[in-house]
Amino acid sequence: MSDPTSSELPNTAEAGQLSYAIFQLARAHRAHAAAMLRAMNLHPGQELLLMQLFDHDGRTQAELLERAGLDHSTVSKSLRRMQEAGLLTREPASHDRRVMVVHLTNAGRALQEPIADMWRTLEQVSVSNLTPDQIQAFTTCARIIEKSVRDHSRQSPGE
Amino acid sequence: MSDPTSSELPNTAEAGQLSYAIFQLARAHRAHAAAMLRAMNLHPGQELLLMQLFDHDGRTQAELLERAGLDHSTVSKSLRRMQEAGLLTREPASHDRRVMVVHLTNAGRALQEPIADMWRTLEQVSVSNLTPDQIQAFTTCARIIEKSVRDHSRQSPGE
DNA sequence: CGCCATTACTTGGCTAGCCACACAATCGGT
DNA sequence: ACCGATTGTGTGGCTAGCCAAGTAATGGCG
Numbered sequence: 301m302s303d304p305t306s307s308e309l310p311n312t313a314e315a316g317q318l319s320y321a322i323f324q325l326a327r328a329h330r331a332h333a334a335a336m337l338r339a340m341n342l343h344p345g346q347e348l349l350l351m352q353l354f355d356h357d358g359r360t361q362a363e364l365l366e367r368a369g370l371d372h373s374t375v376s377k378s379l380r381r382m383q384e385a386g387l388l389t390r391e392p393a394s395h396d397r398r399v400m401v402v403h404l405t406n407a408g409r410a411l412q413e414p415i416a417d418m419w420r421t422l423e424q425v426s427v428s429n430l431t432p433d434q435i436q437a438f439t440t441c442a443r444i445i446e447k448s449v450r451d452h453s454r455q456s457p458g459e
Numbered sequence: 460m461s462d463p464t465s466s467e468l469p470n471t472a473e474a475g476q477l478s479y480a481i482f483q484l485a486r487a488h489r490a491h492a493a494a495m496l497r498a499m500n501l502h503p504g505q506e507l508l509l510m511q512l513f514d515h516d517g518r519t520q521a522e523l524l525e526r527a528g529l530d531h532s533t534v535s536k537s538l539r540r541m542q543e544a545g546l547l548t549r550e551p552a553s554h555d556r557r558v559m560v561v562h563l564t565n566a567g568r569a570l571q572e573p574i575a576d577m578w579r580t581l582e583q584v585s586v587s588n589l590t591p592d593q594i595q596a597f598t599t600c601a602r603i604i605e606k607s608v609r610d611h612s613r614q615s616p617g618e
Numbered sequence: 619c620g621c622c623a624t625t626a627c628t629t630g631g632c633t634a635g636c637c638a639c640a641c642a643a644t645c646g647g648t
Numbered sequence: 649a650c651c652g653a654t655t656g657t658g659t660g661g662c663t664a665g666c667c668a669a670g671t672a673a674t675g676g677c678g
Binding site: 308310311312313314315316317318319320321322323324325326327328329330331332335348350351352354355367369412415416419420422423425426427428429430434435437438439441442443444445446447448449450452453 | 467469470471472473474475476477478479480481482483484485486487488489490491494507509510511513514526528571574575578579581582584585586587588589593594596597598600601602603604605606607608609611612
Binding site for chain 1: 662663664665666667668672673674
């Protein structure tokens with residue numbers, strides 16, 4: 301059966317051991333999260349917006365997209381679908397009618413615990429074969445790498 | 460300007476520090492890769508299939524999708540677009556006419572070095588603020604986590 | 619006061635990626 | 649030799665996500 305989708309490093313990525321590992325890890329991680337989200341009738345990415353609303357209900361669309369780090373159009377469409385699914389409501393703000401204020405419905409709020417459970421499960425599975433020291437070191441490094449990449453992206457976005 | 464899309468951990472992900480860090484890191488990482496791929500007229504994901512062909516030209520579609528870890532439909536459509544872009548050719552195998560054998564064109568082969576450069580750049584940026592020990596430890600942990608997640612996904616796909 | 623730049627959001631168009639279904643070729647058992 | 653199961657691929661339909669262009673409301677400047 302030759303275990304499926306195991307990470308065999310292509311020669312072309314020989315010089316990108318760490319980067320390729322991130323790539324493969326993210327794939328597996330996201331697939332696992334997607335499976336759990338499906339069980340609660342959510343699509344990957346929607347949980348990020350909901351989590352921002354759990355933290356502070358009644359945010360504007362602009363606040364949501366900045367905090368989630370997504371494009372306006374992505375957020376606009378995603379919110380519309382979640383509204384149609386009955387998870388939230390969108391209303392123009394009274395003081396500025398361009399702004400759309402987003403509120404959770406009861407159905408939306410009901411997903412807070414399931415989503416928190418998903419993260420707990422994901423975390424538990426992820427760290428299951430690591431020592432506490434490794435967990436700490438890995439998380440720290442992940443944030444350092446993220447910052448490095450982000451900073452570099454800002455300097456030379458084209459390449 | 461309150462640095463954009465910096466990883467502020469939502470309360471709902473409080474119990475998923477490491478998982479959320481992977482999530483954010485993958486986003487930044489992928490965005491940076493996507494920008495570089497755009498510069499060579501590629502879409503994210505296409506480089507994975509091309510790299511498999513760089514390693515061994517003339518693979519079948521089934522080999523490509525297993526090695527890249529993608530759905531058959533994704534590969535089918537992606538290959539069609541790359542064929543239309545003149546990067547590769549697809550022909551039915553003589554011994555089994557279900558099988559599609561994929562070959563690189565000169566235009567496709569010409570992308571090998573640019574893609575290798577992309578990985579080198581990505582790696583260089585990623586590790587720029589890490590010590591060699593950290594790089595090694597991080598890569599090792601990433602693979603361990605990937606394996607843990609994959610193994611667990613196989614046992615309980617629904618949750 | 620009026621016009622223009624800015625801001626907030628929407629829409630259209632594209633690809634990635636998944637699932638589900640459909641189809642054709644091959645293989646296997648009887 | 650035939651019929652069913654398997655395998656390899658294609659298609660349709662959905663959402664995520666991006667970019668680019670368009671619309672509407674606000675704010676600022678002359």
